[in-house]
Structure formats: C-alpha cells, structure tokens
Amino acid sequence: NADNVKQWGFIKREIFIGLWVVIGLLTTLYLLGAFRKKGMPRQKFSPLRILFIALFGAITLYLMPGLTNTKFANLKLLSGFPPPVSYSVYPHHVLHAKGVKPIVNDLEAALEKGRVENKPVLIDFTGWACVNCRRMEEKVWTNHVVDSLMRTEFVVVSLYVDERRKLPLTERISFTTSSGQEENIVTVGDKWTAFQKENFGAVSQPQYAILSPEKIALTKTKFYTPKAGEFIEWLECGLEAFKK
Structure with missing residues (x-):
C-alpha cells in the first residue's frame, strides 16, 4: 500500500504476485521434502501435510496467470489484495486497455x-x-x-x-x-x-x-x-x- 500511495513503482502488480508465487513454490517444495539434508530418511506424508501441499500448490498455480499480460491475469478471488492492474510493469496491460x-x-x-x-x-x-x-x-x-x-x-x-x-x-x-x-x-x-x-x-x-x-x-x-x-x-x- 505504501508503494502504491507514494507511486514509487518498486512493487508493481506483477512483482507483488511474483513474490508470492516464489513463496508458494518454495513452501510447496519444502513440504514435499525437496530441501531435506543428505542421508535423512524420507518421511511418510501425513494427511495434514498432504493437505498443505495441495493448498500451497493450488494457490501458486492460481497466482501464476497474474504474471502475464492476458485476460487471465485478473485473479478475481484476490481482488483488492494485489496492486491494481493499472499499476503494472506492462505499459499497456490487456485488462486495463479494455x-x-x-x-x-x-x-x-x-x-x-x-x-x-x-x-x-x-x-x-x-x-x-x-x-x-x-x-x-x-x-x-x-x-x-x-x-x-x-x-x-x-x-x-x-x-x-x-x-x-x-x-x-x-x-x-x-x-x-x-x-x-x-x-x-x-x-x-x-x-x-x-x-x-x-x-x-x-x-x-x-x-x-x-x-x-x-x-x-x-x-x-x-x-x-x-x-x-x-x-x-x-x-x-x-x-x-x-x-x-
């Protein structure tokens, strides 16, 4: 919000969404055990862990179109949370143009x-x-x-x-x-x-x-x-x- 109000241009819509995509992706990989140390035994996934893997994976996949200059970038379920389409890295965003x-x-x-x-x-x-x-x-x-x-x-x-x-x-x-x-x-x-x-x-x-x-x-x-x-x-x- 501070960046948007001040119009600094540091965290535009796609940068904001991209940060959350990275967070979601890393969290999903962590829950999948991608970062476990060598020699550590692979643990069985509990139902709760599987639920969180599915949740973070789904959120990450949902956010990805928000990085594009297409009609799929709207992300209506998150309206109001990311910066507006008018505050975009794309000079002429498809959604803003229409x-x-x-x-x-x-x-x-x-x-x-x-x-x-x-x-x-x-x-x-x-x-x-x-x-x-x-x-x-x-x-x-x-x-x-x-x-x-x-x-x-x-x-x-x-x-x-x-x-x-x-x-x-x-x-x-x-x-x-x-x-x-x-x-x-x-x-x-x-x-x-x-x-x-x-x-x-x-x-x-x-x-x-x-x-x-x-x-x-x-x-x-x-x-x-x-x-x-x-x-x-x-x-x-x-x-x-x-x-x-």
Whole structure:
C-alpha cells in the first residue's frame, strides 16, 4: 500500500504476485521434502501435510496467470489484495486497455467533457490504498453491463483522497468546515477529502456520486456494492434522472 500511495513503482502488480508465487513454490517444495539434508530418511506424508501441499500448490498455480499480460491475469478471488492492474510493469496491460478509463484527479475536466458530450459525470471517490475500491474495479466495473454503461453513458472521474502530491501554492488554502473546524488544504488528497466531506457527508471510500455537468446531484450516492445488479440499477437511476 505504501508503494502504491507514494507511486514509487518498486512493487508493481506483477512483482507483488511474483513474490508470492516464489513463496508458494518454495513452501510447496519444502513440504514435499525437496530441501531435506543428505542421508535423512524420507518421511511418510501425513494427511495434514498432504493437505498443505495441495493448498500451497493450488494457490501458486492460481497466482501464476497474474504474471502475464492476458485476460487471465485478473485473479478475481484476490481482488483488492494485489496492486491494481493499472499499476503494472506492462505499459499497456490487456485488462486495463479494455476497461473503464476514468479521468484522474481533475473534476473540472470531467465536468467540461460532460457539457461537451451531454453526459452525466460519475465521481469515484477512491484511494490508492483502498481495498474495497480495487474490489469494485476488478469485480463490479468489469461486469459487461456496468462496463458498457460507464464507458458510453457517463464521464467517469476518479478522485484520490490519499494522493500525496502537493497542490500549487496558489491552490493551498485554509478554510472553516461546515462543522466549524479549521482545515488546511495542502495536497491533492486533502482537496478531494474536503470536497467529499463537505458536499457528500462522508469520508469513506469508495463513494460514488452522479452529477450533471452543472454540478447538480442526480441521485443518492452509492458506497461499496459488491453486487453488480445493484450498481447497474443505481447507474440507470442516475442516467434516467439526467435525461428528464
């Protein structure tokens, strides 16, 4: 998470998965007795040991496609655990190329695009270290109906509340919140955290909001929703409100 938040690029998705593949492989070989000292008698495998060999072997085999630049690299059972597909060693990962491509940390650009294309704006309050955000992106956003709606009917913008990049000096401000507290806006993440809290009354991620290009809320916000059907219903509700 620290590497992802800081965007250092040291432990990208495939490197992270590769480390676990090595750990799983070495553990499996150890349990099989591959590293026993010379002269030591071969021991009979107990049922428990056989179970662990099968478990670690299966996990290792499941992880291996995650090292590839193919459609099999998704690893949906582990969604949210490894870094996202967008944080990959491959410049153009197959999975990332086919999916939703949000505008990142630029709400005004999204609103302007919404005005030009006459589309509602779908705000995705997210975080580099947000596990449930990755689960939504890898399990729900990849649903063919959700994917089609988000790519063709909405302008999607992802606002990262834990973005550590500093704002230009001219954009750093101190302000009084609606609850009367003084807060300083120094980083991009500070800006989106304050925007989310003041306008949508929450500080948890993911949170989704649908606005018109004139910044009018079209429906209630949505939080983590692992069922694609519920998310589709919410998207269609916002789209219908926009077209009225």
